[in-house]
Amino acid sequence: MYTWIWRHLPGPTAVKLLETLVLFLAVVALLFFVVFPWLEPYLPFDRVSVNQ
Amino acid sequence: MTDEPADAGVPDDDDPPPGPNGRRHAAPRSSDGTWRKVVRGVGQTLITLGVVVLLFVVYEVYVTDLFGGQKQAAATSELDEQWSEHASTGGTAVATVVETAQATAVVDASKQAVDPKSRKKNYDTSLGQGFAKIYVPAFGADYVFTIIEGTDPDDLYAGPGHYADTQYPGEQGNFSVAGHRVSKGSPFNDLGLLASCDALVIETQDDWFVYRVLPMADEVATWSATAHPHCSGVEPQSGQYAQVTGRTIVDPSDYAVVLPVPGVASTEVPDKAERLITLTTCHPQFSDAERMIIHGILVKSYAKAPGFLPPELKETS
Numbered sequence: 001m002y003t004w005i006w007r008h009l010p011g012p013t014a015v016k017l018l019e020t021l022v023l024f025l026a027v028v029a030l031l032f033f034v035v036f037p038w039l040e041p042y043l044p045f046d047r048v049s050v051n052q
Numbered sequence: 053m054t055d056e057p058a059d060a061g062v063p064d065d066d067d068p069p070p071g072p073n074g075r076r077h078a079a080p081r082s083s084d085g086t087w088r089k090v091v092r093g094v095g096q097t098l099i100t101l102g103v104v105v106l107l108f109v110v111y112e113v114y115v116t117d118l119f120g121g122q123k124q125a126a127a128t129s130e131l132d133e134q135w136s137e138h139a140s141t142g143g144t145a146v147a148t149v150v151e152t153a154q155a156t157a158v159v160d161a162s163k164q165a166v167d168p169k170s171r172k173k174n175y176d177t178s179l180g181q182g183f184a185k186i187y188v189p190a191f192g193a194d195y196v197f198t199i200i201e202g203t204d205p206d207d208l209y210a211g212p213g214h215y216a217d218t219q220y221p222g223e224q225g226n227f228s229v230a231g232h233r234v235s236k237g238s239p240f241n242d243l244g245l246l247a248s249c250d251a252l253v254i255e256t257q258d259d260w261f262v263y264r265v266l267p268m269a270d271e272v273a274t275w276s277a278t279a280h281p282h283c284s285g286v287e288p289q290s291g292q293y294a295q296v297t298g299r300t301i302v303d304p305s306d307y308a309v310v311l312p313v314p315g316v317a318s319t320e321v322p323d324k325a326e327r328l329i330t331l332t333t334c335h336p337q338f339s340d341a342e343r344m345i346i347h348g349i350l351v352k353s354y355a356k357a358p359g360f361l362p363p364e365l366k367e368t369s
Contacts, residue, residue, distance in 0.1 A: 001093070001096055002096060028107060031104065031107055031108075031111070032107075032111050032115055036107075036108055036111045036112075036115075039108075040112070041205055044339075044340055044341075045112065045234070045235075045334075045338065045339070045340060046112070046232055046233070046234060046235055046236070046334060046340060047304065047334060047340040048208060048230045048231060048232055048233060048240070048332060048333045048334045048340070048343070049203040049208070049213070049215070049230035049332060049343075050230075050302070050304060050305070050306055050307045050309060050310060050332055050343050050345075051304065051305060051307055
């Protein structure tokens with residue numbers, strides 16, 4: 001997968017590196033702002049109240 | 053790196069003998085190449101999943117702190133605005149207090165002390181909104197959080213949340229608050245460090261309520277109120293309160309700990325009920341298998357006045 005992406009990024013190596021960084025940050029942002037907030041309530045980490 | 057794709061994708065027609073270290077001269081590709089691709093794919097997937105899990109830890113421990121901090125700041129400024137509006141429109145309690153303060157010109161703690169029986173809750177709360185502040189001097193002079201009404205995940209994201217069907221600060225019964233131990237501002241991160249008699253100070257619209265942590269289970273037998281300068285008013289409990297101690301670890305289903313008489317499964321507030329505070333958070337840290345419960349008892353209350361801060365806030369030992 002990663003080699004496929006690397007091959008399809010345009011430009012010389014330096015530009016490719018920059019593009020890789022941007023792609024990585026985009027994925028991290030997607031995880032932080034969309035995926036993790038959605039996922040969190042289903043995980044048994046931080047429930048703090050007692051319930052009936 | 054650049055010649056890797058060609059290697060991986062294109063099978064060689066001629067089958068050169070494997071070279072000592074050159075990929076170009078690797079073994080026959082027809083079936084090996086497929087295997088190599090599969091293994092590489094699995095490896096990359098596992099590494100990717102590992103990175104995602106690490107990112108989740110970063111998110112949970114650091115990023116939610118940022119979000120939670122923003123929500124807490126918004127709730128606090130909203131509450132401050134509400135209080136200053138109430139003070140300027142002259143809520144009766146505040147008005148009389150202001151007069152007293154001006155008459156004496158000195159804001160003396162003993163003059164501000166009031167009987168909690170005479171204090172009535174004169175503010176409304178709505179789910180998701182702040183209505184009180186909690187100070188724990190033992191956690192540092194700057195430890196203050198606005199308490200939000202409700203214990204839904206959204207409420208708790210903004211700050212410690214009040215169990216909406218439990219009592220309010222200063223009232224007979226049990227003022228119960230849940231808070232995150234890890235992530236989202238971690239207001240209750242240090243509950244495990246509280247000692248008996250540590251002050252839990254609650255500020256409401258017109259009042260200060262000073263609660264103190266009850267004796268721990270292992271201190272009850274040898275309790276002496278004089279052992280600690282701040283312990284006046286804190287005694288091991290008896291009667292139906294006998295099992296109520298400073299800190300307990302319970303199951304998540306043990307809702308009775310937040311009820312008027314902790315441990316007694318009834319929502320009714322008895323005639324001679326104590327005025328308690330209960331804090332709940334997850335336990336052990338980074339898990340939610342159990343809950344840590346802190347119980348405290350009301351020892352003092354003060355009317356609010358401009359320039360007056362309860363002396364207990366200075367107990368930052």
